[in-house]
Amino acid sequence: MTGTLTIARVEARRIFASPLAWAILAVMQVILGIFFILYLNAYTQAQMMSSDPQLGVADYIGGGLYGTANVILLLVVPLMTMRLFAEERKNNSLTLLLSAPASLTEIVLGKFLGLASFLLAAIALLAAMSFTLEAGTALDTGRILAGLLGLLLMMLAFGAAGLFISTLTREPVIAAVATFGVLLVFWILGAVGHSPTVPFADAFNYLSLIGHFENLRRGVVSTMDVAYYLLFILLFLWLAVLRLDMERN
Amino acid sequence: MEIDGVSLADDPKRAKTHLGYLPEVPPLYGELTVDEYLAFCARLHHVPKAEQANAVARAKQACGLTDMASRLISNLSKGYQQRVGIAQAIVHAPEVVILDEPTVGLDPIQIREIRKLIRELGDRHSVILSSHILPEVQSVCDRVMIIHHGQVVYTGTVEDATRAQSEAAIVGFAAPPTVQALQAVPGIAGVEALDATHFSVRYAKGVDPRVALAQAAAAHGWQLNELRPVTKTLEERFVELTTGEEEHANEQREAA
Numbered sequence: 001m002t003g004t005l006t007i008a009r010v011e012a013r014r015i016f017a018s019p020l021a022w023a024i025l026a027v028m029q030v031i032l033g034i035f036f037i038l039y040l041n042a043y044t045q046a047q048m049m050s051s052d053p054q055l056g057v058a059d060y061i062g063g064g065l066y067g068t069a070n071v072i073l074l075l076v077v078p079l080m081t082m083r084l085f086a087e088e089r090k091n092n093s094l095t096l097l098l099s100a101p102a103s104l105t106e107i108v109l110g111k112f113l114g115l116a117s118f119l120l121a122a123i124a125l126l127a128a129m130s131f132t133l134e135a136g137t138a139l140d141t142g143r144i145l146a147g148l149l150g151l152l153l154m155m156l157a158f159g160a161a162g163l164f165i166s167t168l169t170r171e172p173v174i175a176a177v178a179t180f181g182v183l184l185v186f187w188i189l190g191a192v193g194h195s196p197t198v199p200f201a202d203a204f205n206y207l208s209l210i211g212h213f214e215n216l217r218r219g220v221v222s223t224m225d226v227a228y229y230l231l232f233i234l235l236f237l238w239l240a241v242l243r244l245d246m247e248r249n
Numbered sequence: 250m251e252i253d254g255v256s257l258a259d260d261p262k263r264a265k266t267h268l269g270y271l272p273e274v275p276p277l278y279g280e281l282t283v284d285e286y287l288a289f290c291a292r293l294h295h296v297p298k299a300e301q302a303n304a305v306a307r308a309k310q311a312c313g314l315t316d317m318a319s320r321l322i323s324n325l326s327k328g329y330q331q332r333v334g335i336a337q338a339i340v341h342a343p344e345v346v347i348l349d350e351p352t353v354g355l356d357p358i359q360i361r362e363i364r365k366l367i368r369e370l371g372d373r374h375s376v377i378l379s380s381h382i383l384p385e386v387q388s389v390c391d392r393v394m395i396i397h398h399g400q401v402v403y404t405g406t407v408e409d410a411t412r413a414q415s416e417a418a419i420v421g422f423a424a425p426p427t428v429q430a431l432q433a434v435p436g437i438a439g440v441e442a443l444d445a446t447h448f449s450v451r452y453a454k455g456v457d458p459r460v461a462l463a464q465a466a467a468a469h470g471w472q473l474n475e476l477r478p479v480t481k482t483l484e485e486r487f488v489e490l491t492t493g494e495e496e497h498a499n500e501q502r503e504a505a
Contacts, residue, residue: 006292010281017280096276096337100293101265 003106004113007097011114015080021118024076029125032069036129039064058140061130062147062217069126070213073119073155074187078179080118081162084111085240086175104244108237112163119155123148143219150216153229157209158183160236167243183209253344266295269343269374273350275334279323283314283333286322287340294341308336312366328359335363339370346370347377352385364389383484393483397491407483418459421447421475422466434458434465447475 015021043060088094097107127148133139162179169175190208209232212225250257255264278286287305296304309315312332317325322333331351338346351367352360367389370376380386386393387407395403420431423446431440431448436458439451452458459476466473481489 002295003293006289010278010285010289013285014278014280091276092272092274093276093278095270095272096290097293099265099268099270099272100290101262101295102293103262 001106003100003102004110007102007107007110008113008117011084011111012117015083015114015118016121020079020083024079025122025125028072028076028122029129031072032065032126032129035065035068036061056140056143057133057137058143058219061133062140062143062219065130066126066147066151066217069151070154070210073122073151074158074183075180076122077119077155077158078162078176078183080115081159081166081179082172082175083166084115084163085166085244086169087172089170090172098244098248104241104248108163108240108244112160112237115159115163116156119152119159123152123155126151140219146219146221147217149221150213150225153216153226154209154213157229157232157236160233160240161186164236164240164243167240167247266341267344269338269341269346271334271338271346271348271351273353275330275337277322277330277333277337279321282319282321283309283325283336284318286333287336290337291340294343296341304340304342307342308340311339311369312336313362328355328363331355331359331363332366335366335370339374342374344375345377346374347379349379350381351378352380352382360385383482383487387483395487395490402490403486417449417451417479418462419443419447419475419477419479420450420462420473423472423474424470426469426471430469435461437462449479 039060040057042064043057046060085094088097102110127144130144130148131139158179161182162175165179165182166172166175169178186207186209188208189204190211192204192208206228212228215222215225252264253267255267257264278289281289284305287308288301291301291304306315309318312335314329314332314336317329322330325333335348335351338348348367352363355363364385367376367378371389371391378386378390390407392405393403393407394401425446425448428440428442428448431437431450436453436456437450438453441449441451443449450458450462459478463473463476465471
């Protein structure tokens with residue numbers, strides 16, 4: 001376990017020492033800032049028109065902004081996961097970890113936790129933006145937090161899939177493109193599931209990453225959705241360990 | 250395979266704590282400073298927390314990196330990066346250090362320094378050096394193993410590989426004798442004049458005629474001033490061992 005934490009610490013250190021991470025955070029924050037203002041604007045207009053007293057700003061932030069953030073992170077996560085194994089392999093630095101007294105599980109978990117620190121930072125920035133609204137209105141904190149939790153779980157799931165794909169190749173760009181493709185497929189499984197003529201529509205619906213995010217975005221934290229993400233993460237981390245083990249033999 | 254009595258297959262984690270490995274391309278993290286990187290390697294190899302600072306300082310000292318401690322690895326020259334690679338392999342004081350082509354791509358001064366460092370490492374660790382640069386092996390190693398097409402074709406000390414094979418000598422005289430007179434000395438199979446005063450002398454099989462040669466020179470007043478056995482370099486031995494094998498294989502193939 002100490003191996004995991006050692007690797008996670010240095011991975012996080014390396015992520016935040018690279019300009020890529022800061023550039024991504026900055027660009028994301030600018031884009032999300034623009035959407036934040038657009039959604040606020042849409043909310044004030046909707047409030048004037050509608051007589052529904054239930055309509056709150058959290059509907060727009062949780063429902064709209066976090067959905068947009070999700071799409072942006074779908075583009076961003078492959079850029080961060082490609083470096084985990086593919087880039088290390090290309091730089092020949094992976095041997096350091098493989099020849100060290102650390103198990104493959106420790107290496108994979110360490111890398112994943114390092115990546116998680118970046119994703120947490122991205123979501124913390126988004127949270128900070130959302131909670132600025134607290135200054136002007138009584139915010140539905142629970143709903144915002146549920147949305148953020150959903151976003152975090154979704155990102156970790158993206159990250160786990162990206163980490164696995166990163167172990168498959170030594171070309172970082174291929175890892176990034178393949179990750180993006182796979183994530184997109186998991187995403188559109190939901191759309192396939194919505195069409196009633198497709199067989200096993202329920203199964204597709206269940207497998208879709210986005211479907212489970214919908215509940216959380218609406219402020220409903222159900223153990224089933226959380227369990228789905230955790231299983232998804234564990235599956236891909238386990239596959240990554242298997243893949244590295246295959247390579248060793 | 251066992252390292253320090255621990256099987257690499259059954260207990261890889263414990264076996265690897267006794268191992269320091271520098272691959273051909275040093276596995277460095279350019280974003281980290283030398284200190285950060287070595288501290289990470291020490292932690293990764295389970296060096297106890299209290300000893301980590303010491304271990305890092307020792308490795309830096311041994312590899313001449315003390316002045317570079319707070320520099321980013323990506324900003325270091327190739328020679329210094331190689332040293333960081335070696336420091337990484339010895340930071341946890343392993344019993345066995347494996348170095349794969351550690352001097353590739355360095356300038357002559359850096360090569361000398363790295364060789365000196367490897368020699369010093371040999372006093373405290375078992376160092377396995379893999380290299381295609383045979384003069385390097387000759388100057389650094391005690392024992393040598395030559396592997397050709399996956400087969401061990403030679404294993405023994407470097408001295409045995411070079412010295413024992415001596416079959417000829419260069420002799421020089423101030424008052425040189427004739428070739429015939431030299432050839433008459435017992436134990437000499439052939440003589441070739443190199444210039445007016447120097448001769449190349451081939452030994453008869455299994456005989457070392459150097460003492461007889463010196464005695465003959467004294468008796469006849471040839472004024473011997475040089476007697477130098479021709480030792481083979483490791484490179485010549487290597488060529489002998491590897492190409493000999495090939496010719497042999499070719500013959501066999503032709504015979505078949």
